[in-house]
Amino acid sequence: GAVVSQHPSWVICKSGTSVKIECRSxxxxxxxxxxxxxxxxxxxxxxxxxxxxxxATYEQGVEKDKFLINHASLTxxxxxxxxxxxxxxxFYICSAQSRGAHxxxxxxxxxxxxxx
Amino acid sequence: GQSLEQPSEVTAVExxxxxxxxxxxxxxxxxxxxxxxxxxxxxxFLSYNALDGLEETGRFSSFLSRSDSxxxxxxxxxxxxxxxxxxxxxxxxxxxxxxxxxxxRLFVKA
Numbered sequence: 001g002a003v004v005s006q007h008p009s010w011v012i013c014k015s016g017t018s019v020k021i022e023c024r025s026x027x028x029x030x031x032x033x034x035x036x037x038x039x040x041x042x043x044x045x046x047x048x049x050x051x052x053x054x055x056a057t058y059e060q061g062v063e064k065d066k067f068l069i070n071h072a073s074l075t076x077x078x079x080x081x082x083x084x085x086x087x088x089x090x091f092y093i094c095s096a097q098s099r100g101a102h103x104x105x106x107x108x109x110x111x112x113x114x115x116x
Numbered sequence: 117g118q119s120l121e122q123p124s125e126v127t128a129v130e131x132x133x134x135x136x137x138x139x140x141x142x143x144x145x146x147x148x149x150x151x152x153x154x155x156x157x158x159x160x161f162l163s164y165n166a167l168d169g170l171e172e173t174g175r176f177s178s179f180l181s182r183s184d185s186x187x188x189x190x191x192x193x194x195x196x197x198x199x200x201x202x203x204x205x206x207x208x209x210x211x212x213x214x215x216x217x218x219x220x221r222l223f224v225k226a
Contacts, residue, residue, distance in 0.1 A: 006158075032212060043203060044159065044216045051212075093158050101146055101207070102166055105214060107158040 002028050004096045006108025014116055015086060021079045021111045023094030030096035033077040034105065035069060038091045050077055084115045118142045120217035122204055127223045128194055136189045136202050136220045144209030148180050148187045151203045153219070159203060162189070191222075199224045 003026040011019050023033060032051050036044040048064075050056040050071035058064045066088075068080040077096075081088055091112050095105040120140045128134045138148070147166040151159035163171055165180035165187060177190040191198055201219040208215065 034214070041221075043218045046213065046215070049213055095159075101212070102164070104149065104161045104164055106161060107151075110158045 002096075002098075002104075002106040004030075004094065004106045004108040006094050006111055008111060009109060010112050010114075012114045012116065013084065016083055017115075019081045019084055019113060021081075021092055021094070021113075023077045023079070023096065023108050025075050025096040025098075025106070028096075028098050029074040030077070031074065031099045032097045033071055034095045034097070035067070035077075035079050036093045036095070038093060038110075040091075044093065047079075081113065084113070086115045089113055089115045118206075118215050120204055120206060120215060122202075122217045122220045124218065125221045125223070127225065129225050130194055130196060132194050134191045134194060134222065136191075136204075136222070138187050138189075138204030138217055140185050140187075140204070140206050140217075142206050142208060142215060145182065145185075146207040146209055148178070149205045149207065149214065150176075150178055150189045151205060151216075152200050153203065154200045162202075194224050196224050196226065198222060 005024045007022045035047045038044050047062045048056045048058045052074050056069035071077040093110040095107045097103050097105045122138045149164045150162040153159045163178040170179045175192045180187040201221050203219045204217045205214045
């Protein structure tokens with residue numbers, strides 16, 4: 001079945017560091033990828049939607065200069081948290097969807113980001 | 117605005133049947149999905165309904181009524197491993213964006 005690989009699983013770094021998270025669809029072409037943020041015991045908050053080869057569409061309140069998203073190929077999207085601060089600490093999850101509005105989203109295992 | 121409502125918690129015993137309801141109010145609708153998430157893990161896709169009616173996949177079934185903006189997830193023969201959070205999610209028109217409900221925490225007791 002469809003597999004989405006997200007790397008790294010855990011990141012602990014100092015305030016001011018930029019962190020890149022990768023999301024890969026291993027056995028299908030992901031025409032659309034989504035990036036979510038989740039706080040403990042809360043729901044998934046959509047941050048942005050990216051279509052291959054296009055600029056990402058950010059949700060209201062999400063700083064595009066803070067969270068840089070690149071979706072350069074049909075199998076890879078990256079999220080870079082620039083100049084991360086403690087308030088950026090969270091669980092970040094990507095999901096990927098192949099072409100077709102009724103195709104399911106498949107999620108990566110998530111990245112737990114801790115900024116000291 | 118867009119909103120999905122589902123109960124915050126449900127408790128049941130092993131072997132029982134549980135129904136988790138979801139009502140939605142969204143600007144567009146393309147389908148209703150259900151996801152399972154264990155603590156510390158990522159969501160796992162369970163089911164998707166684009167049309168009215170019941171979809172069955174093993175012990176899990178999902179139902180949709182578009183006229184009522186309502187759906188539910190039915191879990192049968194509950195097992196301890198079913199203890200998790202369950203999210204309903206609506207895919208908007210065009211299928212390019214999914215809005216998640218707040219989630220229902222299911223506790224299965226022995």
